[in-house]
Amino acid sequence: MDPLEERQLKPIYAALETNSLKSALQHCNKLLKKRPNWDVVKALKALALQRGLKTDEASALCDEILKNKPSDESTLLALNLTLRPLGRHQDIVTLYDDAFKRHPDNEEIGAQAFLAMIKVRSWKTAQQVGLKLWKTVKHDRYLYWYLMSVTQQAADPETPDAMRKVLLNVAARYLATADVPSWVATDRFYLHISVLLGLDDVETARQLMKSQKGEELCRNSLALEQTRAELAQKVSDWEGERRRARGKIEQGDFNWTIYLALLDSTFVAPPSVNGQAVPPDGEAEKKPDAMEELPPVPERVSEAQAVFSKLVASVGRKERAPSLGLLELEKRVRAQQIASGSPALVDQMTVYLEKFSEKPCCFDDLKPYVEALDEKELVKWTDHLRSWTPDVTTLQALETTMNIQKLLRYRQTIEGDLAPEKEAEQAFAYLKLYRDALPLGKDLRPVELQPADDFSFLAAQALIGAWSLDHQLKYLLQAVCVLEYGLQKSEKAYPLRLLLICLYRLLGASSLCLEHYRATNVRTVQHDTLSWLVLNRATTFSTCASGDISYLTECLEASAIYADNWTETGEMITKAFQYEKYSQIPDFLNFEELIENSLQRDLIRIEHLRMTLTHELLNNVEMLGIPQEIQDLELNLQRKSNPDNRDFSIIPNLQPLGQDILRQTELGPQSKVAWVNVFSKIYLRSLRGLSNVHIAPESFTSSIEGSEEFTKAERAVITLSDDLLEWLAPIAALPAERDSKAANGHSNSTESGSKTLFETEPTKEVALEASKRVTQFFDDQWAEMQKLVEVDALPWEILHIASIALEGFVLVDLVTYPFKVPSGRAKKGDPVFQSVKTVRQHAVDALRKFSDELTRLSHDCGSKPLADFEALCAPLVKDAEFKPDFVHRVGKKLFESRKKMMEGMAKGIVRRCT
């Protein structure tokens, strides 16, 4: 670029730098006036527009420039920066690819072309560009870029096997003849090995690993060390692995990976065919390198035993690995019924417990072994646990007691049937320990965890256990008090807070759920893994008085991560190429896709749409952004995979074996892919109908028959959606000029050659029959609601029915919207048109009843139920020294929140249905 041009552009760059978009645009326009086709200025203008969120204008301008096939670096860069946030990655590829073809010696352009291709996973073209770069620029980095794209294409399941082999063979040849060996950098070496592994050339890979350089690299790379071990297993070099592991363990390596390597190689069956190694996948191998023979299993077992025992004696309590090694050894010995002559598992567990009972993780350590005990041993084990007297006078004693209590609870079921009273009794015993232990943490700051926290967690879980057995509300309410109490003492005890959120959801205190959720300060990627805590079936709680959009906001905040992932992870993939960290690239690519296709993302999307539609009147159709919603729903349905990244382990399960605290406290069955699919389809067809696009009706009712992801009410609304289609879609779908016939029910659309949408002709009778089922839906939900109120169901169940009834109305609204006023298609006085009016009126009337009932229920949140609450929680005051006014405060907050919820929903329903 000549200096004059550069000077002219300077103010634009400066303005963009400081984000003064207006000024940038002015400068651009000024220059463009003189020279309308100056690409770089146009590109900078597009960038300024894009940054100012004038997406459409920016996009259109980009199209103009792209037509000129620009190839100067400044234009390319500006376009790249504009197109990226617009998601137009394919255009970036074409742009750079064309430019590179014209300037094959320009490294920067080539590199950008390559990276753009990676972003769209175009491995094939990336390979070509990578090779070309390597050959022209002569920098080895580009050989490895090429190799990286080869391994990615080879790993793609869509690549045919023959093609895979060819690609990898060519790659291996390049590697074998390269001037600079791959071991100059760990990650190049890693990639080299990956290519060989792709070819199943285990021998060459092993030789590389065993070379002096290879060994050196392994020493300082756990990643390579792992690959080395996998290679050894592939050729069944078990004896080599066994010796290596034993050596490392004896030298004081406590990494459990090494222990597992020793354990695995101790129990592996000797290679079968006359001493020849047979790889686990049964594939025939080339002749393995000289490998040592495995000694008989009992000999290996006693060797491992000796190694572990010796270490146990020397490390004392400092390290758990050797002790746990012994337990694992014994467990496997039993599973394989080998005589080992060692003490019984239960006795070894006792020793372990005595040694490590002061470590909080002792319970988790022992769990798998408790599960392995037979009945007789279990009795012995339990007796042993019982023989310890609970003691919480010191921190050490507290940890021990905590472990013993958790272990006892874990196998409580052997005590015979779990009875609610017993669970409650147990809860109060935990509470006593909690209270007695609290003084140990009295000097800690509020942000620090109290050592006694887990006793209150245990107590809450036991109370929830009691409740799940006989559904007496008192247990649930007591659990709430216990958790609130624990949080008052230890505000950062997140397991208490998260469990409390679950309980508040069950109890319909939705504002408290959000309050506590926000207090956990969920950030960035945690939105994907943790937002299920408040957003699962959140439509249940989102309907409220106008102005309250907290759940809608929460959805948007949680969704920001999906946009961030797309830019941030993408950039980091580029970085990993630039820094040549090839070992990371497959992980990064995978990570990007896991978030991009996340199930939780789609669940939030659907909840957000349901919330919006139950919130906004259809008159505001513009505001609803229907085309975007349709696009998003289509995306949901097009995903090849829908990974579930939700972290359900975040609330530790302290229930007896076979019970699960999450199952006990969640709202309905867990929704997964089937749920996302059906709801996406329901809204897709309803929204499309709104813009007069019709698809052949598909029955979802039958498609979800075997699925366990839906509540009863959700099933009903799905059937409703089917019925709605049967009722109106055939008529709605008819071309406008033919509809007088259609309305008479005698239409035959094939007559005039127009497309047949349905195999059978719509008849008035069928349509009217379906309309009856539609009205029936509202009657059924109302009956269900009354039943629930009568049996004092949990508030969430009542809110759920009400929100599903409202959703039913929304679906009716969407489908009947085009028929609201008489048109060519449905004439006044026509029975079908009449049925629209009748059904709508019926739905509105039904929802009014829901609204009235919710208002009535909201009055029930006053002082009388608060008194009941206090009475139900009285045992906490009497037996656990809770202050009455603490219980009162908890109850008051709970009822205030619920009242707000019920009132808000009552109002929200009326607002939506008028």
Added chain:
Amino acid sequence: MSVLRPFRATDLFRFNNINLDPWTETYSISFYLSYLSRWPDMCYVQEAPNGRLMGYVLGKAEGGGQEFHGHVTAITVSPQYRRLGLARGMMRLIEQISDEVYHAFFVDLFVRCQNKIAKNMYQGLGYSVWRRIIGYYGTGMGGGKDDEDAFDMRKPLSRDAARRSVRANGELVHVSAHNVT
């Protein structure tokens, strides 16, 4: 006793039990991936036999000339798994890699002056205070100055034979956060 292995991008899906902790921050995706994209050999996790993550460390190598050093950016262990020697094991590995792979002169780290447990631990591991960085942590946790300031602690590696990265009275050397990268 635990599996000590490289930190992987997908571990971000599973580190909640560690990060829901007042002393531990959760950063953007680019923060974690920028470490992995440059210093994957300075980033590790400790994993329990049942697959749960127990703790992790993120580190880097930086500085020029005799200032070239390994830096521990974050080290944290879930409350349930503390006092098992996990932090010790991760620090040892970071020191080994800083020494043998990067040939750095020392390893350093910043710790809230208020964080007595961590500070004592580092001292036990051979680190000493090099300087006090004023206002390093923008917002404290209600503990006043000691909460906002950081100690820069260093431990010499084999290449720092003269032990230049150790000085007496480092606690009295104050620098402003603006002068520290």
